[in-house]
Every structure is written in structure tokens, then in C-alpha cells.
Amino acid sequence: MKRVTELVKQIVKHKIFQNFSYLLLGNVGMQLLNLIAVMIIAKVFKPELFGVYSFMMAQSMLLAVIADLGIRTILIRTAANGSTPILNKYLSIATISGLIGNLFLFSIYLIYNLFFGELVFFQIVLISLYSVVLSYSNSLESVYLGKQKMFPAVVTNILTSIFWLFFVVFILNGAISINLFFLVFILIFALKPLILLIILYKKFNFQFEISNFRLDFKSVFLPAIPFLGLALISLPANNLANNFLAYNSTFEQVGFFTLSQKFTSPVSMVLSILFSSLFPNFSILWSDNRKDFQQIIYKSVPVFILFGTFLVAIFLMIIDPVFKMFFSIQYYSVLLILKFQIWYVFLFGVASLIGTVFTAMNQDKLLFKMAVLNSVIITPVLWIGSYYGGFGLSVGYLIGFTIFLIIEWFVFSKKLEMPIKTNYVWLFPILVFFIYNAFYFYNL
Numbered sequence: 514m515k516r517v518t519e520l521v522k523q524i525v526k527h528k529i530f531q532n533f534s535y536l537l538l539g540n541v542g543m544q545l546l547n548l549i550a551v552m553i554i555a556k557v558f559k560p561e562l563f564g565v566y567s568f569m570m571a572q573s574m575l576l577a578v579i580a581d582l583g584i585r586t587i588l589i590r591t592a593a594n595g596s597t598p599i600l601n602k603y604l605s606i607a608t609i610s611g612l613i614g615n616l617f618l619f620s621i622y623l624i625y626n627l628f629f630g631e632l633v634f635f636q637i638v639l640i641s642l643y644s645v646v647l648s649y650s651n652s653l654e655s656v657y658l659g660k661q662k663m664f665p666a667v668v669t670n671i672l673t674s675i676f677w678l679f680f681v682v683f684i685l686n687g688a689i690s691i692n693l694f695f696l697v698f699i700l701i702f703a704l705k706p707l708i709l710l711i712i713l714y715k716k717f718n719f720q721f722e723i724s725n726f727r728l729d730f731k732s733v734f735l736p737a738i739p740f741l742g743l744a745l746i747s748l749p750a751n752n753l754a755n756n757f758l759a760y761n762s763t764f765e766q767v768g769f770f771t772l773s774q775k776f777t778s779p780v781s782m783v784l785s786i787l788f789s790s791l792f793p794n795f796s797i798l799w800s801d802n803r804k805d806f807q808q809i810i811y812k813s814v815p816v817f818i819l820f821g822t823f824l825v826a827i828f829l830m831i832i833d834p835v836f837k838m839f840f841s842i843q844y845y846s847v848l849l850i851l852k853f854q855i856w857y858v859f860l861f862g863v864a865s866l867i868g869t870v871f872t873a874m875n876q877d878k879l880l881f882k883m884a885v886l887n888s889v890i891i892t893p894v895l896w897i898g899s900y901y902g903g904f905g906l907s908v909g910y911l912i913g914f915t916i917f918l919i920i921e922w923f924v925f926s927k928k929l930e931m932p933i934k935t936n937y938v939w940l941f942p943i944l945v946f947f948i949y950n951a952f953y954f955y956n957l
Contacts, residue, residue, distance in 0.1 A: 539667025544778060546674040550681040551775050552839050555768075557687055560843060564768030565691055569632070571755040571771065572640045576622065577647035578752055580614035581607075583741030584733055585655045586872070592659025601722040604656060606733045609726065611648040615641055629760060635692055643699045646706060653709040660717070669708045676701050739877040746884040749892040750914070754906055757899035770903035773850040776832070777858045780824070795873035810870055810929055815938040817866055821859050822942040828855050829949055846904070852953070853907040856946060860914050867925045876928075883924070887917045 555563050584607045591603050619641040626632050632640075657666045680697060713719040723729055758767045795806070829852060836848055871880050891913030898909025926935065 539663075539670055543670040543674045546671070546678050548775055548778075550674075550678045551772070553681050553685065555772065555840060555844060557685055558691070560765045560768050561763070562691055564764035564766070564771070566695065566768075567771035568755055568759055568764060568767045569636060569640050569695055570643075571752070571767075572622070573643035573647060575748070575752040575756075576615060576618045576641065576644035577651065578744050578748070580611050580618055580644060580648045581651060581741075581744065582610055582614060582734060583737035583739070583744055584610065585651055586740045587733060587737045588652060588655035589659040592656045593661070598722065600656065601720050602724075602729055603733050604652060604719065605721050605723050606726075606729050607652040608649065608721075609723070610730060610734070611652065612645065615645045615648060618644070629756075631759075631764075636695075639692065639695050639699065643695075643702075646699060646703045650702075650706040650709070653706055653713065656713065656717075657709070665709060665712045665716075669705045672708070673702050673705045676704065739881055742881050743884045746881070746888045749888050749895060750910075753892075754895055754899070754910075757896055758903065758906060761896070761899040762902050766902040769844070769847050770850060770906055772844065772847050773854050773903065773907065776836070776847075776851055777854055780828075780855070780858050781861075795869060806873075807929060811931065811935070814863075814866065814931075815935055818863060818938050819941055821862055822945055825855055825859050825942070826945050826949070850903045850907045852950075853904070853911050857907065857910040857914055859942070860911075860918050864914070864918055864921060867921060870925070870929070879924070879928075883921055886920065887914070890917045 554566070558566065584603070588600075588603055588607060591600050619637070622637055622640070623634075626637055654666050657663060677698065680701065685694070710719075755767050755771065758770060832851055832855075833848060836851070837845070840847070868880060868883075871883075891910070894909040894913035895906060898905040898907075901908075922936075925931070
């Protein structure tokens with residue numbers, strides 16, 4: 514018992530546990546607040562208007578991913594291992610390049626919308642403005658992640674989510690236009706990078722430093738190219754699904770699919786936090802003791818798969834009554850989407866864990882090859898699936914990503930020399946998937 518107590522104390526005091534706990538509690542709180550806000554928004558707006566709002570959000574995230582130029586990962590590494598002057602320079606470059614990138618993408622999106630989109634000019638302006646906010650927020654958050662100082666980022670996330678929920682509960686009504694609604698959203702969430710920047714200046718002596726923009730940008734951008742390539746190749750799987758739906762289906766289906774993502778986003782957020790917390794420590798362990806690194810991976814990956822399957826099973830058992838408690842019958846088609854999307858989130862979590870391990874091992878070229886393979890496999894499947902609405906898209910995600918993960922698992926096992934018996938861990942999620950779906954569709 515004494516040994517167990519000492520072990521618990523060691524775990525609680527460990528940096529990984531503290532970082533994960535801060536981010537987990539803060540982001541779960543933020544996700545719950547935002548989910549409540551989404552429930553209210555879905556009641557105020559009809560499915561089609563909710564779909565327009567969801568589509569604008571997705572487009573902002575798409576532009577922000579491209580405008581990042583892959584520099585986010587470089588900022589995390591620099592904050593974890595680099596000196597303050599270098600970090601100041603890199604963050605300054607990320608700020609300027611993000612603004613330039615978003616301005617360029619604004620003009621590109623105007624052309625895209627002219628031929629393939631249905632948005633008005635002011636909506637494209639709003640999308641670009643929120644992309645700027647997202648880009649800068651992500652850059653600043655990267656610094657806090659690298660420094661393993663998670664508390665300020667957590668507090669700002671909670672505060673902005675509370676302000677947003679306050680607006681949705683007390684001010685939002687059916688008379689507000691979707692454009693004004695989205696503008697208020699941008700103004701509220703612009704508080705986050707402002708607060709993070711002030712803290713960074715006061716507590717960590719951040720200074721805006723650029724001596725020669727061309728040379729400084731080159732020093733940041735060149736090592737970021739593999740990560741930019743990774744982000745671009747991953748766009749179909751991560752960011753273009755809503756574009757496929759908007760083009761091949763309707764904004765209503767965009768809303769349904771996005772609502773399913775809102776329910777699975779807390780799971781995705783927890784996984785993202787976990788891997789962000791693990792990455793700096795994995796990276797250090799790989800450099801210092803590769804044998805221990807390998808042993809930790811041998812033990813943690815199977816546990817992650819088994820525990821993840823268990824959580825998926827719980828989600829499937831409770832989602833029907835929980836969803837019907839808060840949403841009207843016009844949104845019930847989301848439930849079928851959810852039952853397949855949660856499995857994709859699980860598989861994506863496994864792939865993200867593998868990607869975190871490869872990143873810590875500096876296997877950037879391998880990651881890029883895997884991203885290319887994923888894009889080649891999943892893009893045509895998603896395109897075809899989008900013709901059948903949100904449900905078709907969710908099935909496309911699951912089929913395409915299953916094929917990809919089989920290949921990635923083989924490469925991962927070979928690279929780390931995983932024991933053959935580890936492969937048997939996949940029997941559990943396969944059995945749960947087929948048993949549940951056989952029972953569910955039999956009782957429809």
C-alpha cells in the first residue's frame with residue numbers, strides 16, 4: 514500500500530500528469546460550455562442556417578491550417594528547447610507570416626467561392642478574420658505548450674467560452690442575422706490571443722524581434738516545410754469534408770455532420786491534449802534513453818487501444834437518450850452519423866498516437882509519406898460518400914481510414930519492432946463494432 518501511495522504521488526507530481534490535468538479539465542470545461550452553446554444555437558436557427566454557420570467555422574479552420582505554414586510544431590520545439598531570443602524571433606515571424614498568408618488565402622478563397630461556393634462577400638471577410646484570430650491563437654498556444662505552462666491557456670479558453678455562452682443564452686434570438694452572429698463570435702474569441710499575448714509579455718519577457726524578415730523567415734520556414742506538407746496533404750481528411758458536403762449535398766447536411774463532430778469533439782480534444790502533453794517528453798526520452806522509450810511504447814499503445822474501445826462502447830450506449838433529451842426530431846438523423854463517426858475518432862486517435870511517436874523520433878519524412886498515403890486513400894472515398902449526406906461521409910471516413918490504419922500499423926510495428934502478440938489487441942474493437950452494429954440495425 515505504501516508503494517502504491519508513493520507511486521501515485523510520483524505520478525501526480527510528474528510534469529506530464531500536471532500538464533495533461535490542466536489541459537484536460539480546462540478543455541473539457543470549454544467543450545461542455547461550447548456544446549451547451551451549440552444546443553441553444555441549433556434551437557434558434559433552422560438546420561440550414563445552422564449549416565451555414567457551421568460551414569463558415571469549418572472554412573476559417575481550413576484557412577488557419579494553411580496559413581500556419583507548419584510553423585506551429587517548430588514553435589513548440591523551440592519553446593521546449595530554445596533560448597528566449599530565438600523563441601521571440603520565431604514567434605514574431607509566425608505572426609507576420611500568418612497575416613500575410615491569411616491575406617493571400619482571402620484572395621484565393623474569393624476566386625474559389627466565385628466558381629464553387631454560395632457565400633456572399635462579407636461572409637468571406639468574416640471567415641478570413643476568424644482565420645487570423647485562430648492562426649495567432651494557435652501560435653501563442655504553441656509557446657505555452659512548449660514551455661509546459663498550460664494554466665494560462667486553459668484559463669483563457671474557459672473565459673472566452675463563458676463570454677460566448679453568456680451571449681448565446683441572453684442575447685441570441687431569431688432576429689439576429691447569421692453574419693452579425695458570426696461577427697460577435699469573432700470579437701469574443703479574439704480576447705483569447707490578446708490575453709495570452711499580454712501574459713507572454715509580462716511573465717515570459719516576449720519581445721517582437723525581426724532583424725531581417727527574409728532571412729529570419731527562411732530560418733523558420735525551411736524546417737517547417739515537412740509539417741506544412743503534412744498539413745496540406747492531410748486537408749482532405751481533416752478540413753475539406755464540409756466543402757465536399759456543401760458541393761455535393763446541402764448546407765443542412767453540413768450542419769448535421771458538424772453537429773456530430775461537436776459531440777465527438779470532447780473526445781478529440783482530450784486526445785489532442787494528451788498527445789500535446791506527451792510530445793515534449795517523448796522527444797526528450799527518445800534523445801536520452803531509446804531503450805526506455807521503446808518499452809514505454811510497447812506497454813502504452815495496447816492499453817490505449819483497449820481503453821479507447823471501452824470508452825467508445827460507453828459512448829454508443831448512452832448517446833441516444835442524451836441526444837434526444839436536448840435536440841428536436843429534425844436533428845435525429847445526426848444520431849446515425851454519430852455511431853460511425855465515433856469509431857473514426859477512435860481510429861484517428863490511434864493514428865495520432867503513432868504520429869506523435871514518429872514525430873518524437875524525428876521521422877518527419879515517414880510522417881509525410883503516411884499523410885500522402887492517407888490522402889490518396891481517403892479523398893475519393895469521402896468525395897463519393899458526400900453525395901449521400903452526413904451519414905455517407907461518416908461511413909466514408911471509417912472505411913477510408915481503416916484501410917490507411919492497417920498499413921500504418923504495419924509500418925509502425927516494423928519500425929519499433931513491436932511484439933507480434935500486440936496485433937491481437939485489435940480483436941477487441943473489431944468484435945465490439947460488429948456486435949453493436951448487428952444488434953442496432955437488427956432492431957431498427
